[in-house]
Amino acid sequence: MEKINIGQNVYLPMLVTLLGVNVENKANFMALGWISRLNASPPLLGAAINKYHYSAEGIRENETFSINIPSKELMKETDYCGLVSGRETDKSCLFNVFYGELETAPMIEQCPVCIECKLVDIYPLPSNDLIIGEIVATYTEKQYLINGVPDIRKIDPLFLTMPDNNYWTVGDNVGKAWEAGKDL
Amino acid sequence: MEKINIGQNVYLPMLVTLLGVNVENKANFMALGWISRLNASPPLLGAAINKYHYSAEGIRENETFSINIPSKELMKETDYCGLVSGRETDKSCLFNVFYGELETAPMIEQCPVCIECKLVDIYPLPSNDLIIGEIVATYTEKQYLINGVPDIRKIDPLFLTMPDNNYWTVGDNVGKAWEAGKDL
Numbered sequence: 001m002e003k004i005n006i007g008q009n010v011y012l013p014m015l016v017t018l019l020g021v022n023v024e025n026k027a028n029f030m031a032l033g034w035i036s037r038l039n040a041s042p043p044l045l046g047a048a049i050n051k052y053h054y055s056a057e058g059i060r061e062n063e064t065f066s067i068n069i070p071s072k073e074l075m076k077e078t079d080y081c082g083l084v085s086g087r088e089t090d091k092s093c094l095f096n097v098f099y100g101e102l103e104t105a106p107m108i109e110q111c112p113v114c115i116e117c118k119l120v121d122i123y124p125l126p127s128n129d130l131i132i133g134e135i136v137a138t139y140t141e142k143q144y145l146i147n148g149v150p151d152i153r154k155i156d157p158l159f160l161t162m163p164d165n166n167y168w169t170v171g172d173n174v175g176k177a178w179e180a181g182k183d184l
Numbered sequence: 185m186e187k188i189n190i191g192q193n194v195y196l197p198m199l200v201t202l203l204g205v206n207v208e209n210k211a212n213f214m215a216l217g218w219i220s221r222l223n224a225s226p227p228l229l230g231a232a233i234n235k236y237h238y239s240a241e242g243i244r245e246n247e248t249f250s251i252n253i254p255s256k257e258l259m260k261e262t263d264y265c266g267l268v269s270g271r272e273t274d275k276s277c278l279f280n281v282f283y284g285e286l287e288t289a290p291m292i293e294q295c296p297v298c299i300e301c302k303l304v305d306i307y308p309l310p311s312n313d314l315i316i317g318e319i320v321a322t323y324t325e326k327q328y329l330i331n332g333v334p335d336i337r338k339i340d341p342l343f344l345t346m347p348d349n350n351y352w353t354v355g356d357n358v359g360k361a362w363e364a365g366k367d368l
Contacts, residue, residue: 002325002326003282003293003298003323003324003325004323004324004325004326005284005321005322005323006322006323006324006329006332006333006334007321007322008226008227008318008319008320008321008322009224009225009227009319010227010297010299010319010322010334011221012199012201012219012220012221012229012251012253013199013336013339013341013343013354014199014220014221015196015197015198017196033221034220034221034222035196035220036196036198036218036219036220036230036232037195037196037198037218037232038218038232038309038312038314039232039309039310039311039312040193040311040312041193041310041311042192042310043192043193043194044309044310045196046220046230046232046314048220048221048222048223048230067196069196072358075358075359075364075365076364076365076367076368077365077368078365079359079361079362079363079364079365079366080365080366080368081365082361082362082365083362083365083366094368098187100189109187113194114187115194123307123314125222125223125228125316126223126225126226126228127223127224127225128222128223128224130222130230130307132309134192135192135193135194136192137189137191137192138189138190138191138192138194139187139188139189139190140187140188140190141186141187141188142186142188145190146348147348148190149347149348150190150194151348152197152343152345152350152352155197157197158358159336159343159354160361161336162361163333164330164331164333164335165360165361165362165363166336166357166359166360166361167357167358167359167360167361167364168336168354168355168356168357168358169354169355169356169358170197170343170352170353170354170355171352171353171354171355171356172352172353172355173350173351173352174256174259174342174351174352174353175259175263175350175351176349176350176351177263177266177344177346177349177350177351178263178266178267178349179263179349180259180260180263180351181259181260181261181262181263181264181265181266181267182263182264182267183260184260184261184264184278
């Protein structure tokens with residue numbers, strides 16, 4: 001079928017996460033979809049956020065942050081974190097907050113997976129900052145593990161598509177990576 | 185329930201894409217999961233790949249690349265692209281290849297969405313390069329669109345979890361972003 005060009009501003013389906021940052025000694029959480037692992041060893045990840053986000057101040061202040069993966073059950077709270085800014089609204093009481101070894105990266109007790117990071121670098125982009133962090137610890141619970149590894153069905157995370165702005169769950173297991181292509 | 189620390193090397197569930205690059209005037213495709221939008225305007229995205237990948241050479245050579253989203257039906261071919269290196273194996277005949285306005289970013293006709301990018305910068309990480317590109321065009325077909333926007337159910341993409349190395353489909357639509365949290 002004929003290919004058509006739908007322009008430049010296309011989005012990739014993305015995992016929904018919550019970025020946790022202390023700002024002025026108080027926990028704040030923002031919805032974050034622009035995130036990826038960046039490096040294997042050391043384990044680095046990158047989060048792209050608008051320079052003017054309240055969270056950007058806290059990252060510079062403490063040089064620590066967290067990436068929390070909410071389950072479907074936290075959809076309302078997660079969406080709320082994307083609707084209001086911590087500059088005007090105190091989001092610190094929305095969740096039960098805990099801290100890990102870095103002491104200043106707030107994490108969410110209700111999230112199945114919480115990744116604690118220390119800041120490595122900030123790469124400036126035109127309107128965003130790419131926050132590059134090293135993972136120092138990952139907190140979860142036994143109920144989310146299979147063979148010691150977090151299981152996506154137990155985590156039950158959300159994915160976001162834009163610009164239709166829909167939340168999606170994970171579907172079926174359809175194959176094994178680094179195996180499915182061995183026939184070819 | 186009690187939180188346990190499962191260490192540093194944790195992965196986020198990721199969209200499965202194919203990175204298209206011309207290397208020595210031939211199309212090559214590698215499986216890529218470490219990718220995210222980075223900036224809204226201009227529309228930038230970032231892909232983190234090992235410095236020693238064959239594709240890294242082609243990106244420096246042409247300063248163009250593509251991000252292709254395969255559907256579930258292309259799982260075997262996609263996985264194969266992650267199993268073998270273009271340095272030893274010619275992957276140019278695995279798909280029907282087409283080129284867009286940049287002329288050197290090979291794209292995959294069989295993929296529902298193909299994003300054509302020009303290189304903006306390479307940010308060096310310890311073992312990876314973060315390839316930062318500006319989206320110049322996005323190619324799709326009418327059959328994948330709803331209201332002019334690519335629909336994730338029609339694209340039917342794959343998600344990858346590591347280290348269990350499973351491929352997953354998209355599940356159910358469970359809510360609207362920037363709306364679900366308005367009650368709170």
